[in-house]
Structures are given as C-alpha cells and as structure tokens.
Amino acid sequence: GAVVSQHPSWVICKSGTSVKIECRSLDFQATTMFWYRQFPKQSLMLMATSNEGSKATYEQGVEKDKFLINHASLTLSTLTVTSAHPEDSSFYICRAKSGLNTEAFFGQGTRLTVV
Amino acid sequence: AQTVTQSQPEMSVQEAETVTLSCTYDTSESNYYLFWYKQPPSRQMILVIRQEAYKQQNATENRFSVNFQKAAKSFSLKISDSQLGDTAMYFCAFMRIDDKIIFGKGTRLHILP
Numbered sequence: 001g002a003v004v005s006q007h008p009s010w011v012i013c014k015s016g017t018s019v020k021i022e023c024r025s026l027d028f029q030a031t032t033m034f035w036y037r038q039f040p041k042q043s044l045m046l047m048a049t050s051n052e053g054s055k056a057t058y059e060q061g062v063e064k065d066k067f068l069i070n071h072a073s074l075t076l077s078t079l080t081v082t083s084a085h086p087e088d089s090s091f092y093i094c095r096a097k098s099g100l101n102t103e104a105f106f107g108q109g110t111r112l113t114v115v
Numbered sequence: 116a117q118t119v120t121q122s123q124p125e126m127s128v129q130e131a132e133t134v135t136l137s138c139t140y141d142t143s144e145s146n147y148y149l150f151w152y153k154q155p156p157s158r159q160m161i162l163v164i165r166q167e168a169y170k171q172q173n174a175t176e177n178r179f180s181v182n183f184q185k186a187a188k189s190f191s192l193k194i195s196d197s198q199l200g201d202t203a204m205y206f207c208a209f210m211r212i213d214d215k216i217i218f219g220k221g222t223r224l225h226i227l228p
Binding site: 032038 | 150157158159160162206214215216217218219220221
C-alpha cells in the first residue's frame with residue numbers, strides 16, 4: 001500500500017519555540033493533506049485540511065496563526081507549531097489523500113512534548 | 116454535522132472469544148464510507164475494515180466483519196477468534212463527502228490470555 005512518512009516521530013521543545021513536523025508521501029502524489037491532533041486517551045480531532053498549492057482551511061477553534069500548514073508540493077506537507085506552549089503537547093498525525101482515491105493513508109504520528 | 120458514537124469506552128474478552136464493538140453515526144448524506152481503525156500502543160493508525168454505504172453486503176476481512184445497518188445508521192465490528200495482538204484502541208470513523216474523516220471516541224479492547 002501507499003506509504004506516508006511522518007518526521008520526527010517524537011520531539012521535545014522548549015516553551016516559546018517553534019517546531020516543524022513533516023509529512024511525506026513516498027510513492028504517490030498527495031493532493032490533499034489532513035492534519036489531526038490526538039490528546040492522551042482521546043480521539044483524533046481534525047485540525048486542518050490543505051490542498052497542494054493552496055492555503056489550508058482550519059477547523060473551528062484551531063488557531064491558524066499558531067498551527068502553520070504548508071503544502072507546497074504533491075509529496076510534502078508541513079505543520080509548524082509556533083510559539084509552542086505545554087498545552088500544545090499532543091500526538092499529531094497526518095493523513096494523505098491522492099486524487100479521487102478514497103483510501104486514507106496515515107503517517108506514523110509525531111509525539112510533541114513542550115517543556 | 117456528522118457524528119460518530121462509540122458507546123463502549125472499554126471492553127475485555129478472553130482470547131479466542133468473539134467480541135462485537137458498537138458504533139452508530141449520524142449523517143444526512145446518502146453515499147459515504149465507514150471505517151474501523153485499530154490503534155495499537157505504537158499509535159499507528161491501521162485500517163481494519165472499510166464499508167461503502169451503497170453496498171448492502173457487509174464487508175469482511177479474515178476474522179473481522181461488520182454488521183452494517185444503513186437505515187439504523189449502525190456499523191458494528193465483530194472480531195472472531197480474538198488474539199492477543201488484537202489488543203488496541205479501535206476507532207469507528209466516517210468519511211464525509213468532502214473526504215474529511217470523523218472519528219468516534221474509541222473503544223479500548225483488551226484480549227486476555
């Protein structure tokens with residue numbers, strides 16, 4: 001099946017700094033990327049959707065200036081958590097979609113800890 | 116707005132037994148996709164089974180099968196001959212017409228030796 005590589009798998013950063021998470025589709029073109037956040041023992045909550053070459057659209061309650069999403073190519077999308085705070089500590093997962101294919105391909109996830 | 120409800124936060128069964136996980140959803144769409152995902156401790160999302168709403172036949176994947184009741188908006192997962200490796204968090208999910216996937220809150224399944 002299609003492979004989505006997410007990097008890093010875990011990261012610790014200091015409060016106030018920014019951290020970038022990458023999501024790459026290795027063997028297909030990801031026309032759409034979805035970014036999710038999962039707090040401990042909770043479900044996956046959709047944060048935003050991005051189409052290649054377009055600005056991301058954010059779900060209600062998600063701060064677009066805090067969670068910057070870039071989808072400049074068909075194989076790479078990035079999520080940058082700016083001015084991170086301890087409450088941003090969470091598990092972030094990307095999901096890539098290719099064209100009209102309804103299959104869902106998830107990255108391995110990134111565990112972010114802000115200290 | 117579409118919602119997915121999993122009413123069983125946690126379940127435990129003995130190895131080799133059969134277990135059924137419940138899921139109901141709410142939508143006004145007529146054509147959509149439903150999924151069950153497994154999330155082991157590694158937290159990788161693993162697709163267990165997928166059902167297309169326009170197909171009446173229930174999907175089956177080896178020991179995993181679903182009972183899809185479209186009119187009742189119910190989509191339960193049956194795991195037969197459960198194995199220790201089935202221990203995980205299971206999420207029922209719904210794909211909207213805009214391709215967004217909405218997840219239920221999950222059921223933590225423990226398979227006991």
